[in-house]
Amino acid sequence: MTKIFEMPLYPYTRTADQDAAAPVRHTAMIVGAGPVGLAAAIDLAEQGVPVVVLDDNDRVSFGSRAICFAKRQLEILDRLGCGQPMVDKGVVWNLGKVFFGDRRVYDFNLLPEEGHHRPAFINLQQYHLEDRLVARVRDLQRQGAEIELRGGNRVQAVDDLGDRVRLGIDTPEGPYTVETDWLIACDGAGSPIRSMLDLDFVGRVFEDNFLIADVVMEAEFPTERWFWFDPPFNPGQSALLHKQPDGVWRIDLQLGWDIDKEEEKTPERVIPRLRQMLGDEVAFELEWVSIYTFQCRRMERFRHNRVIFAGDSAHQVSPFGARGANSGIQDADNLAWKLGLVIQGRAPEGLLDSYDAERIAAADENILNSTRSTDFITPKSEISRLFRDAVLDLSEHYDFARPLVNSGRLSLPSVYDGSPLNADDALEGGPARTRPGAPCPDAPAGEGYLLDRLGGAFTILTLDAEAPERVSEAGIDAARVALSAGDDPTGALAERYLGAARSAIYLIRPDQHVAGRWPAYDEARIRAAIRRATGQE
Incomplete structure (x- = not known):
């Protein structure tokens, strides 16, 4: 049977741009x-913005690469029209277990509260995610959207011309040149675009290596995240086990620093290591093997005039904690609505500076958490190791020690505290989790869930409060979503959005982050908040 990552999904085809007498200028291009x-x-x-995506490949990524997708990213994918297929295909999990040696020291639940549409995490190979995103692109094309995928198009040159960007592109039929008003570089950790612009990362590379293997096997392990410190099958190191769809399991084994990476990827080295872990009675096949080194780095700035970096091209973190693809999808979620408004002339170009402000802060938070995880997982001194092992021993019996165990603080959505787009917080007694800058937590709302009703536009959310059905300010329309605490008999909606207040009004951004909140409708403050959230004040 043909595997999904072997099938061309967007094969190279010649475009009219290649036969044009002068470079064709596009609105937005993504590499x-x-x-x-x-x-x-x-x-x-x-949003109705014409966009062209360039890739030197013509199919989904080989190997599962990213596999853990968090609740917030599933909610973003819901807004993009492709969340449900991911959940249907993915392996849903909330429970994790931590082992020290051959002892289970404690369990943790990543979604201990009810009232959310999506689970804490799903495990899904990256190639399945990409396949479903491509299917969504095809849906949009059939609906008449101006979105184009160009496989077999390798960017060879980038020139910033001030008001536009010129790209030199190589194809199987030779080179051509195009121009674009805006370029988004999503071309990975080794970003050629970043190199062509002579830009680099700042940060830290850790002296340790991990074997990552996707293994096809039939096993009785439960659908949980299992992490071992100093396991008997990999003494002095660590290990991780995750279940994926289609009988594929992800195994990570710490190897140390002074290794021959190419030799360690050979089946002759990998298979004995896996047999030590799984036992001789378990039959398995290798699907994909790689070696990775922990890196916690980012660009100093993500926006360089009309070239904007997102995902791994802008920042890198260690894999433990599922912060790579999850933070990258949050980058796209933060950037796209802002760029859409700028392109449509409904917001000033300066709004894009808030992408830098918000997503650099998010990257720093991810790097901090990832660095702490790495230091705990791979202690660099005997004192650090003694401390780590003492924490693990205590965590088996004492609750206070468990928050100190760091096997990879798992991805959570970023809160944009201090963002220049945040309006005032006038809701006395309002919950901290829904303060300005915070992502909206889901909650039951009538027969469905709140986030499904918010959509992807500016929204005025009212809870037991009166407000106009629509407010139009400075080219921005904000429609009202009217709810009452009684719409959710579980109490989650009131707990997450009212707290000690009796009524509340929220201004919600298109990326479903809170822009401001008040106890009652105040037209002047709402209008000012809309202007501020769009960089117009």
């Missing part, structure tokens, strides 16, 4: 048809 580039393209297309 990289991975999860981040495709998510950004879909978001722009849904």
Whole structure:
């Protein structure tokens, strides 16, 4: 049977741009048809912005690569019209277990509260995610959206011309040149675009290597995240086990620093290591093997005039914690609505500076958490190791020690505290989790869920409060979503959005982050908040 990652999904075809007498100028172009580039393209297309995606490949990524997709990213994919297929295909999990040696020291639940449409995480191979994103692109094309995927198009040169960007592109039929008003670089950790612009990362590379293997096997392990410190099958190191769809399991084994990477990827080295872990009685096949080194780095700035970087091209973190693809999808979620408004002339170009402000802060938060995880997983001194092992021993019996165990703080959505787009917080007694800058937590709302009703536009959310059905300010329309605490008999809606307040009004951004909140409708403050959230004040 043909595997999904062997099938060309967007094969090279000649375009009219290649036969034009002068470079054709496009509105927006994206380099990289991975999860981040495709998510950004879909978001722009849904806003009516013409977009072209370039990739030197013509199919989904080989190997599962990213596999853990968090609840917030599933909610973003819902807004983009492709969340449900991911959940249907993915392996849903909320429970994790931590082992020290051969002892289970404790369990944790990543979604201990009810009232959310989506689970804490699903495990899904990246190639399945990309396949479904490409299918969404095809849906949009059939609906008349101006979104184009060009496989076999390798960018060879980038020139910033001030008011536009010129790209030199190579194809199987030779080179051609195009121009674009805006370029989004989603071309991965080794970003050729970043190199062509002579830009680099700042940060830290850790002296350790991990074997990552996708293994096809029939096993009785439960659908949980299992992490071992100093396991008997990999003494002095660590290990991780995750279940994926289609009988594929992800195994990570720490190897140390001084290794021959190419030799360690050979079946002759990998298979004995896996047999030590799984036992001789378990039959398995290798689907994909790689070696990775922990890196926690980012660009100093993500926006360089009309070239904007997102995902791994802008920042890198270690894999433990599922912060790579998840943070990249949040980049696209943050950028696309802003760029759409700028392109449509409904917001000033300066709005894009808030992408830098918000997503650099998010990257720093991810790098901090990833660095702490790496230091705990791979202690660099004997004192650090003694401390780590003492924490693990205590965590088996004492609750206070468990928050100190760091096997990879799992991805959570970023809160944009201090964002220049945040309006005032005038809701006395309002919950901290829905303060300005925070992503909207889901909650039951009538027969469905809140986030499905918010959609992807500016929204005025009212809870037991009166307000106009629509407010139009500075080219922005904000429609009202009217709810009452009684719409949710579980109490989750009131707990998450009212707190100690009796009524509330929220201004919600298109990426479903809170822009401002008040106890009652105040037209002047709402209008000012809309202007501020769109960079007009």
